[in-house]
Every structure is written in C-alpha cells, then in structure tokens.
Amino acid sequence: MKILVPIKRVVDYNVKVRPTSDGTDVDITNAKMSINPFCEIAVEEAVRLKEQGVATEVIVVSIGDAKCHEQLRAAMALGADRAIHVDAATNLEPLAIAKCLKALVDKESPEIVLLGKQSIDGDNNQTGQMLAALWNVGQGTFASEVKIVDGAAHVTREIDGGLQTLKLKLPAVITTDLRLNEPRYAKLPHIMKAKKKPLDTLTIDELGIDGATRVKLVKTAPPAQRQAGIKVPDVDTLIEKLKNEAKVIA
Amino acid sequence: MKTLVIAEHDNQQLKPATLNTLAAAAKLNQPIDVFVAGANCGAVVSQAQAASGVTEVIVADSDYLAHQLPEDIAPIIQANIGDYTHVLAPATTTGKNLLPRVAALLDVQAISDIQNILDANTFERPIYAGNVIATVESSDSIKVMTVRTTSFDPVAATGGTASTRNLDAGSTSGLAEFVSEELAQSDRPELTAANIVISGGRGLGNGENFELLYQLADKLNGAVGASRAAVDAGFVPNDMQVGQTGKIVAPDLYIAAGISGAIQHLAGMKESKIIVAINKDEDAPIFQVADYGLVADLFDVIPELTSKL
Numbered sequence: 165m166k167i168l169v170p171i172k173r174v175v176d177y178n179v180k181v182r183p184t185s186d187g188t189d190v191d192i193t194n195a196k197m198s199i200n201p202f203c204e205i206a207v208e209e210a211v212r213l214k215e216q217g218v219a220t221e222v223i224v225v226s227i228g229d230a231k232c233h234e235q236l237r238a239a240m241a242l243g244a245d246r247a248i249h250v251d252a253a254t255n256l257e258p259l260a261i262a263k264c265l266k267a268l269v270d271k272e273s274p275e276i277v278l279l280g281k282q283s284i285d286g287d288n289n290q291t292g293q294m295l296a297a298l299w300n301v302g303q304g305t306f307a308s309e310v311k312i313v314d315g316a317a318h319v320t321r322e323i324d325g326g327l328q329t330l331k332l333k334l335p336a337v338i339t340t341d342l343r344l345n346e347p348r349y350a351k352l353p354h355i356m357k358a359k360k361k362p363l364d365t366l367t368i369d370e371l372g373i374d375g376a377t378r379v380k381l382v383k384t385a386p387p388a389q390r391q392a393g394i395k396v397p398d399v400d401t402l403i404e405k406l407k408n409e410a411k412v413i414a
Numbered sequence: 415m416k417t418l419v420i421a422e423h424d425n426q427q428l429k430p431a432t433l434n435t436l437a438a439a440a441k442l443n444q445p446i447d448v449f450v451a452g453a454n455c456g457a458v459v460s461q462a463q464a465a466s467g468v469t470e471v472i473v474a475d476s477d478y479l480a481h482q483l484p485e486d487i488a489p490i491i492q493a494n495i496g497d498y499t500h501v502l503a504p505a506t507t508t509g510k511n512l513l514p515r516v517a518a519l520l521d522v523q524a525i526s527d528i529q530n531i532l533d534a535n536t537f538e539r540p541i542y543a544g545n546v547i548a549t550v551e552s553s554d555s556i557k558v559m560t561v562r563t564t565s566f567d568p569v570a571a572t573g574g575t576a577s578t579r580n581l582d583a584g585s586t587s588g589l590a591e592f593v594s595e596e597l598a599q600s601d602r603p604e605l606t607a608a609n610i611v612i613s614g615g616r617g618l619g620n621g622e623n624f625e626l627l628y629q630l631a632d633k634l635n636g637a638v639g640a641s642r643a644a645v646d647a648g649f650v651p652n653d654m655q656v657g658q659t660g661k662i663v664a665p666d667l668y669i670a671a672g673i674s675g676a677i678q679h680l681a682g683m684k685e686s687k688i689i690v691a692i693n694k695d696e697d698a699p700i701f702q703v704a705d706y707g708l709v710a711d712l713f714d715v716i717p718e719l720t721s722k723l
Contacts (some may be wrong), residue, residue, distance in 0.1 A: 180677060181542040189545050227501045257513070259523045287541055287658070293484070293514035302485055302589035305511050308652075318593065323507045324606075324661070326597040326653055330483070332590050342642070342659055343652055378523035382536065383549040390684065394706040395696075399718045402690065405706055409690045412610070412667040413634065413723070 165275040167210040167219045168370040170265055171239055172204035173232040173254075181285075182378075183384035190384055199235045202280025204242075205340040208347040209310060210278050211243035218312045224274060227264050228254040233363065240358035241350035247283050247361065250377055252368035258286075260368075260375045262294035267300055267371040274335065276317065282389075292339035298362050302332035306341040352413045417442050418472075420491070420503035420512065421450045421462050428461040430607050431504035433568035438466055438561040439502050440569065441531040442612045445469045447498075448576070450653070451487045451583075453480035454717045458556060460580060466569040467560065468576040476583035479678020481592040488515040495520060496557065499534070504559035505662075506606075517558035523559045525550060529565035532633035545660045546679035563606065564664035564685055598653050602628075605636045605654065610636030613656055613683070616643040616713055617693065624650055626713070627671065630720045637684075640662065641673045675700030692716070 175181055176196040184191045196346040199207070202357050211378075213219040224239040234245035250264050269277065269303040277299075282289035296303035304310070304319030308327065311318040317332040321342045350358075396402045406413045422429040423695035431450070434522070439446045442486045448462045451474040473488050491501065501516060503509035505527045517524035522606045529547075536551045537559065547720055605611065612627045624638065631638045639656040640649065656663055658681040668686035673679060675691070675698055683689070692706035692712050701707045708715060 175542070177678075183546050186506050196527060214720075229534075240538055257523050259518060262518060278586035282659075284658070286540055287543070288514075289510050290517070290522075290524050290526060293511065294518035294524075296485075297488060297515040297518035300589075303511070303515065304590075306507060321507075322652060323595075326651070327597065328481075328595045329593040331588050331593050343646075346682060371693065378554050379525060380550060380551045381548055382551050385547045387540065387544055387547050387550070387684070390689075390703050391705070393689070393701070393703075393707060394703070395707040395709060398710075399708070399722060401612070402706055402708055403719070403722055406667065406688070406690070410667070412688045412704065 165219050166221045166223065166272060167268070167270060168268065168274040168277045169203070169206050169210045169222060169233055169239070169244065170277070170279050171207065171224055171226050172200045172280070172289070173197050173226060173228060173235045174283050177201055177284055181222045181385060183386055187383050187385055189381065197231070199238055200280050200283045202282060204339050204347045205342070205344050206278040206280050207239045208244050213312065214243065221254045223248060223274070225250065225265070225268060227252050227256060227261055232249065236363055237358050238350065240361045241355040242348060245361065245397045247363040249363060249365045250368055250371065251365055256375050257378060258288050258290035258294055259378065260373060261291050261297055263373045264368060264371055265291070265295045266298040267373060271300045274337065277337045279337070279339045281341055292337050296331060296337040299335070299337070302336045304330055304332050304336060304338040307338050308341050308343045310338060310344070317389060415444045415722065416443055416452060416498050416550060417446045417500040418498040419446060419448050420501070420509065421448050421458060421507050422504055422506060423450065423452060423455060423458040425452045425455045428455055428458050428465070431506055432462070432565045433465060433571060434558070435502050435504045435568045436467055436569045437566040438528070438531060439500070440467050442500055442534060444499070447472055451479050451482055451490060453477050463574060463576040463578065464542045464572050465469060465574045465656035468574050471576050471578045472581060473578055474581045474583040478586040479583060483590050483592065484512040484515045485587045485589040488519055489587065490581065491516050495556065497645060501556065501558045503560055504563050508553070509560045511594035513558055513560050519555055520558065522556050523552065525552060527559050527562045528559050529562045540681070543677050544562050544684065545677065549691055552704065562662060566663055574602050580605065586659040590653050598651050602631055603635065604658070605637045605639055606661050606663055608637035610667045611656070611663050612636050612669040613673060614644055614649070614671050615640060615641035615673030616647060616696040618644060618649060621649040626716045630716055633720055633723050641679050670704070672697045673700055675703065706710045
C-alpha cells in the first residue's frame with residue numbers, strides 16, 4: 165500500500181516567535197526552520213509501516229515555496245521513497261491545503277494519508293480532518309497507536325478523558341499525536357542517498373486549486389504580560405499570601 | 415442569522431465546556447440553538463434546554479450516533495445548516511476532531527481556538543504556542559469555530575426554557591467504527607474545569623512521587639496536571655498533560671512543582687489567575703510568570719504545604 169505523508173516547514177519549536185513591530189505579521193526572518201514535529205512523527209510512522217511490510221511506498225509532500233525542498237530531502241533521509249513539492253504561497257490556509265492534498269490523492273491513490281495533528285505555527289489542527297471530509301473517508305485523529313489489520317486501520321486516539329480505539333475502512337486519514345512514536349535521526353549515508361531520490365514539483369494552478377485567503381490576518385500582538393511576581397522565603401509566607409493577598413484559598 | 419452550538423456530552427451529562435461555548439455564542443447577539451447528537455441522550459437534551467440563552471435544542475438521537483463519530487455527525491450538520499451563520503464547539507479533542515470536517519463540507523475555512531469575539535466576523539486567537547495573539551477576519555458566509563473554553567465564563571446551567579426539534583438522524587456512513595474506550599478514573603475535579611490545579615514535572619522523579627501532589631490536591635479540592643516531560647517519562651498518563659499539545663487550563667490557582675516552564679507548557683497555563691512556582695532552580699523560566707515563587711525542594715515544601723492547609 166501507498167502512504168502519502170504531507171509535511172510542513174515551520175519555525176523550529178525552540179524559537180520564541182514575536183509579532184513584528186508594526187503588528188501586521190510575525191517576525192521569523194532568519195529564524196531556524198524545521199519539519200513540524202508532528203509531521204516528523206508521521207514520517208516515522210509511515211517508514212515503520214514500510215519496514216513492517218505493510219506499506220510499499222512512502223511519498224512525502226510539502227506545499228509552499230521551494231525552500232521546503234530542504235524538509236522534503238530530510239524526510240527522504242528518514243526513509244521516504246520520493247517527494248512531491250507543490251509550489252504555492254507559504255501561507256495557504258488549511259482548507260486550500262486540504263484541497264491540494266485531495267487533488268494529489270486523486271493522482272496517487274494512496275491507501276493512507278498520514279499527517280501531523282497540528283502545525284506549531286498556525287496551531288490550527290484542521291488539515292487532516294478537512295482532507296478526510298473532502299475525500300469522504302474515515303479519520304483517525306490524535307493517533308497514539310496505528311495497526312493495519314485485514315485491510316482496516318485500527319487507530320488508538322488520545323481523547324480528553326483517556327484513549328479511544330476506532331476501526332477505519334481504508335482508504336483513511338490518520339493524524340499523529342506526540343506519543344505515537346519517537347522519530348529517528350537521519351544517518352549521513354541516508355542523507356547522501358536522499359539527494360538522489362526523486363523530487364517532483366507541481367504548481368497549485370496545475371492542481372486547479374484556488375489559494376485565495378478566506379480568513380485574513382488583521383493584526384498581531386504579544387499576549388498580555390503577567391505582572392512580575394515575588395519570591396517568598398517559606399511555606400508559611402506562601403500560605404499567608406494565597407489566603408490574604410491573592411484570596412485564592414480559604 | 416442564527417448561531418449553532420454543538421453540545422459536548424457523553425449521552426448522560428452535558429459537559430461544562432458547552433456552557434463556556436454558549437457564553438462565547440452570546441457575544442454574537444443572535445439566537446442560539448444547541449445541537450445534540452447521540453444515542454438515548456434525553457437527559458442531555460433536558461440539560462441543554464435548561465442552559466441560559468438557548469432558543470432551540472436540535473436533536474439527532476440514534477443508536478449509530480452513540481459515539482458521535484465525526485464521519486456520521488458532520489453530514490447531519492451540513493444537511494441542516496439552514497440559516498446558521500456561526501457554528502461553534504468547544505476546542506476540546508471532540509470539537510477539534512469534528513469542526514474542521516464540518517467546515518470542509520461547507521467549503522469554509524474554520525477558525526480554531528478563538529479566545530475573543532470582536533464582531534460577527536472578527537476574532538482573536540493564539541498562534542505560535544500562544545506567543546502571538548492574532549486578530550483574524552473571516553470573509554466566509556458561515557463561520558465555523560472552536561472556542562477556547564478558559565477564555566469565556568460559563569453561562570448559567572439552569573433557568574433556560576428552550577424548545578426542542580428532532581431531526582431525522584439518517585444512517586451511518588460506515589467509514590469508521592467504534593471499537594473500545596479506556597477512560598482514566600478519577601474522583602478529583604476535571605482538569606480543565608478545576609479552580610485549583612497542581613502540576614508536577616520532571617522534578618517529581620517518578621510516578622509514585624505524584625502521590626504528594628494528589629494529597630495536596632485532595633486538601634484543596636483541586637485537580638492534578640503534569641508537564642510533557644513528566645508524561646513522556648511515563649510518570650503519569652498523557653490526559654494529565656497541560657500545554658500546547660495537551661490541555662489548556664486557567665484555574666484561580668495553578669501550582670507548578672518541579673516544572674521548568676518551557677514555552678510548550680506555558681501555552682497551556684499562563685492564563686491562570688495566580689501562579690505559584692516551586693522549584694529548586696532559581697533561574698527556571700517558570701519564575702518569570704509566577705506570582706509567588708518559592709525556591710526550594712518540592713519534596714520538603716509540598717508535604718509541609720499539605721500539612722499546614
């Protein structure tokens with residue numbers, strides 16, 4: 165079976181992002197960029213399914229400008245077989261991305277599309293669910309375990325009260341949660357080999373998708389700053405402050 | 415011009431997050447209906463009818479909806495969208511799972527985790543782990559949004575007198591099937607609804623030591639949370655995780671014990687009214703957001719705190 169893994173190039177999770185001084189965007193010039201951590205987990209899971217003999221081919225795709233070639237090569241160094249770059253604006257919305265992915269699904273006919281549950285820049289948590297809707301297939305979101313048994317995907321999901329297991333008809337969309345796996349590091353020979361793996365480029369126009377913005381970013385601002393606190397010397401002072409100053413305990 | 419709020423429930427009990435979402439809906443100043451989909455969920459319908467500010471409760475009750483799978487519910491919402499201009503659900507795992515599917519069926523761009531409503535088209539939401547607050551304006555005819563529940567005080571659970579309307583529930587899509595569920599058992603208040611939250615991090619050292627936090631929580635009638643480090647180390651189950659990728663909490667009092675205060679964690683708790691940090695490392699970033707900081711060993715301080723309260 166073929167697995168399609170969409171990945172996103174985002175600001176590295178260790179970078180503290182701030183709004184631009186004019187409050188119209190975020191300042192990410194010169195910031196370190198990486199594969200979104202949840203996407204990395206998706207690549208790892210797809211590669212593991214291939215190593216188990218469940219998957220035959222792992223295709224990674226990224227949508228944005230040509231800089232995402234770096235992340236596609238990194239994913240191929242982790243074990244993906246080939247890559248597709250969809251050339252488009254870097255700020256496409258989840259709905260437009262889901263439409264691009266639906267067009268690719270129609271071309272490539274994968275049995276599973278494996279995505280991260282959210283990207284750590286927009287924090288939307290939408291693309292996988294939207295793709296599942298447009299494709300009219302089942303969705304296994306926030307997956308912490310994936311098993312393919314008798315042509316169905318058994319997905320254990322992280323929900324608010326605990327865990328839930330679903331059985332999804334294939335094809336299906338699965339989105340990864342943090343605890344699904346621990347992504348491997350790319351070894352140097354694999355990085356060298358990844359340079360020779362195929363990377364095709366398509367444009368959003370070729371896929372026939374309208375990338376117009378539906379939700380406009382009007383303003384960015386830093387979050388409200390908390391008042392500077394104080395350090396207390398001992399437990400008695402702490403209890404006294406919580407009771408009489410903050411009045412949060414009786 | 416009506417607002418539809420998707421009820422979150424377990425077929426018996428309306429979840430409190432729904433009341434916070436109703437409070438957000440009220441800011442839109444238009445009639446609010448509540449959608450309840452489930453199996454034998456009559457009790458939930460009565461609770462939704464009693465919630466303040468609800469005009470009508472729309473009900474889809476059928477055995478196949480027992481587990482409220484989005485593959486089954488999203489098409490019902492799409493078919494009954496009528497003149498709703500806003501569709502809201504709490505930004506819980508259930509709401510986040512369902513609403514983008516609804517939005518795509520309606521061909522609109524969903525808006526996640528709104529924390530403020532400026533007008534019918536303009537909303538505020540956090541991006542980049544809460545380091546930036548974005549004001550966004552939607553040009554879609556229908557706004558499909560999840561609501562950050564900690565940003566809106568709940569409406570009253572009683573006093574409402576909404577009417578009900580039953581929908582033809584249709585039949586299952588057959589795309590997904592519920593297999594099993596494993597819910598963590600706890601007598602303590604729910605993490606996202608508790609007034610007091612005590613969280614532990616890597617500094618606890620192991621799972622057994624969380625017992626210290628449970629004792630303090632019981633004394634204060636609080637809930638116990640954890641940092642991602644504590645969850646990843648296997649100290650506690652992951653539904654206790656507070657942070658960007660876990661739960662967002664905003665209690666009156668948040669006590670962080672043995673937590674350094676990574677961006678990821680702060681994104682989940684920095685809206686708390688009072689933050690107390692207990693950490694041996696006086697340079698830990700958590701002290702930059704703490705109202706009261708105590709530089710000390712948590713193994714000395716937590717038991718002392720428990721005994722003196």
